[in-house]
Amino acid sequence: MSYYEYTHHTIDLEFQVILQNGIVSITLAKPGGYILEISYNGIDTILESRNDKKDRGYVDFVTNEPGESGGEPKTETTDFKVIAQDQNMVEVSFTRTWSPSDGGVPFNIDIRYILRRGDSGFYPYVILERVEGFPAVEIDQIRIVFKLARDRFRYMAISNTRQRMMPSMADRENGQTLDYPEAVLLTKPLQRNFLREVDDKYQYSIETQDNKVNGWTSPYSEPRVGFWILTPSNEFRNCGPIKQDLTSHVGPIALSMFVSNHYAGREVNMKFQEGELYKKVFGPVFIYLNSGPSNQNLWLDAVQKQSNEAKSWPYNFPRSIDFIPANKRGTISGRLQVQDRFMKGQSLQNANSAYVGLGLPGDPGSWQKESKVYIYGYQFWTRTDKNGNFVINNIVPGDYNLYAWVPGFIGDYKYNKTITITPGCSTNLNTLVYNPPRNGPTLWEIGIPDRLAAEFFVPDANPKLINNLYRNHTIDKFRQYGLWERYAELHPHNDLVFVVGANDYRKDWYFAHVTRKIGEKKYRPCTWQIVFDLPNVTSRGIYTLQLALASSTEAELQVWFNDPKNANPAHFTTGQVGGDNAIARHGIHGLYRLYSIGVSGKHLVKGKNIIYLKQSKALTAFEGVMYDYIRLEGPPPSSPGFDH
CATH class of the missing domain: 2.70.98.10 (Beta-galactosidase; Chain A, domain 5)
Incomplete structure (x- = not known):
């Protein structure tokens, strides 16, 4: 040589x-x-x-x-x-x-x-x-x-x-x-x-x-x-x-x-x-x-x-003193379980295939925005086995928080202590329990809480705008160009109306809440409706709308309950959020955002109810959101007047 x-x-x-x-x-x-x-x-x-x-x-x-x-x-x-x-x-x-x-x-x-x-x-x-x-x-x-x-x-x-x-x-x-x-x-x-x-x-x-x-x-x-x-x-x-x-x-x-x-x-x-x-x-x-x-x-x-x-990672041959070899790194292990007292079956279950990782100390979910930190700006991730067990090897020494999220459950987990990794350490955290956001029993839900919009209806591409690589793909069909334009073609006169119990989110819930083109470079907001029945209403109770977004691009999502005129102000607004551009760039998700929206029972009625979702920003074809999962929860059993 x-x-x-x-x-x-x-x-x-x-x-x-x-x-x-x-x-x-x-x-x-x-x-x-x-x-x-x-x-x-x-x-x-x-x-x-x-x-x-x-x-x-x-x-x-x-x-x-x-x-x-x-x-x-x-x-x-x-x-x-x-x-x-x-x-x-x-x-x-x-x-x-x-x-x-x-x-x-x-x-x-x-x-x-x-x-x-x-x-x-x-x-x-x-x-x-x-x-x-x-x-x-x-x-x-x-x-x-x-x-x-x-x-x-x-x-x-x-x-x-x-x-x-x-x-x-x-x-x-x-x-x-x-x-x-x-x-x-x-x-x-x-x-x-x-x-x-x-x-x-x-x-x-x-x-x-x-x-x-x-x-x-x-x-x-x-x-x-x-x-x-x-x-x-x-x-x-x-x-x-x-x-x-x-x-x-x-x-x-x-x-x-x-x-x-x-x-x-x-x-x-x-x-x-x-x-x-x-x-x-x-x-x-x-x-x-x-x-x-x-x-x-x-x-x-x-x-x-x-x-x-x-x-062979971490390699043993780089000569930079800043590249940390295996013998100067640490290991952490444990088991993650999930406790959701309103889920059917066991209240405590193993977190199967959960994402578990170490990152810069911060708030729950902050890892998805972490791009820098002095000296140990690294993240280390693994997936749990079917019993919730995890091992993370080859961790660079430093102070970390342990984060996790579990497909099938909303929200983010964070271990409540800072974890210090030292050279050669092996730390076992034993059993950790994640309590996902939950205020009451599920009345209805739309989608799967997995941080993706992939389970919703993704249309076929415009036949004049095809990438042949994805012509016969089912999993990756969202990567075709121009799908944002197909919403107006499929809903030419009225916006999406989804009836809980009658419609199927896999066929009837469009994967992206986009704007509607009304002229040359002119767009208007779209307002979607969720129609549902309640057999009873607790007027003094507080309901919760769990609304998880898989993507948001220069959007403002406004929410009304049983207000067809969409009075100002809305019952809830996200404010302008997001810049992930996932709609234009053929990504089925961007940054994950979860909103737990309290709803007074006074806004709901026995029988037919409607939730209005309006994405109010409409300067281009690309402002919009993708939903991950929506769930309406009833008041907790301890609420005054609870009668569910």
Whole structure:
């Protein structure tokens, strides 16, 4: 194995660093730190060589002055150093120390690359630091970008069921832009089979917990070559396991997203005050190259390789002192049960398949907005078994809260003590009990409390706006473009009316409460109705409407009880909330929000009742909400005059 060598680029007189092990060769700009080329088994065109040298493989940021938009993509470093080299591996470092005169994103940046003997790939990772005196800044996004050779890589794969031949960037450039720039109708593709398809990078988003392998293959070359981003752990990504983000998309482009506000909005931005301290390691991820007889063989091999990488986490070879090895991490275990005294059957039951995780100390549910914390800004998650047991391994030392949420139950659990993880510790919390929000017995419910709108009615796509990948999908049909327009087509004259006991939410409750288009770029709010009967009413009792939102985009949801004129003010309003953009970006959820709305029995009547739900913001097609679950609870048995 050769370690590294300097060469002089005779065209632009810039130095390079070449790492090679006989299988893979990585050419890096010195001292800029971006990747000029990747070679694999003698193939010298893995990255797109026609791109500018800074626009092939790089780390980038989207940064803002607080409250303003802007960005600094393609970060360049200023210093180079060999960290380690021996017969088995080499690790190199490209750094930039921030100063006011240099400008740019106010972080000290260390971009590292590791190449090991016998590996068919390499490991990049990034260390970010802020020290005293650094100015305020707001971060939208941090990621690693790879722009692959466009003549070679045409087949994309991000899951077992989401992989296909892809159109080209030229097809997009010659197409028709739809309601936003990312969505394009392919009107003049080079290959006829893409004609009249919609391409949108957000159609290839995925939840963090499933974002393990994404990449491309070269279907027209022999042997076929695969380029894959393998993620062995999600501990360094922001906002927990169900945060959605971009993967691979037309370019061909492959992304490793570390931080973003996609499907969450600016609520999750990394907001630093002047002088605020910070340090964190993002990665390593493994950039894996393989070859084989078919696209499916390459995909399955990459999936198996990712599984092996995950078993090796945390890696024992990165040389940064900020990357915490396994022997300096801790473990926590326990059992989670749920107690809901109004549920049928046992009042205490095991929390089967619950999400349990450690994150920055905060309020219940705060983990879904967590993007930064000094020194130990990581999250560690697992799922419980059928008996509610959980074990979380390899936790970076620090102070945490333990959070959980349980599919089938509303709300968020938080353990009432701060948990301190020390090197080598093993902590057993024994049995924990979650008491989900509940004020009385269920009178009726709509949906499933799982933080998704997937159980509701998702229409077929407009046949003129199809992405063929999802043509025959049932689970992923919500990823088709333009479904927000289909609501008005299905309800042309009147808004949705749902009759409890007669209608089926799987067929009759539209998956998104959207606006109605009434003219060129003109929209109006939609008011939905829930009609239900009450055999008796406790006039002095307090009923509870549990209203859980799976998504909200610049919306204000107003609620009235038996008030057909929707008097002002409403009986309840969320106020304007949300910026997750999940409706436009084909996500079946964004940030979860739960509202427990007290309802005086004086607002209800014996017999027929109507709840009016109005999403009052209507500037565009995309303001709206997705509901997760709605439940009306009667007064608790101890309420005055209770007679249910």
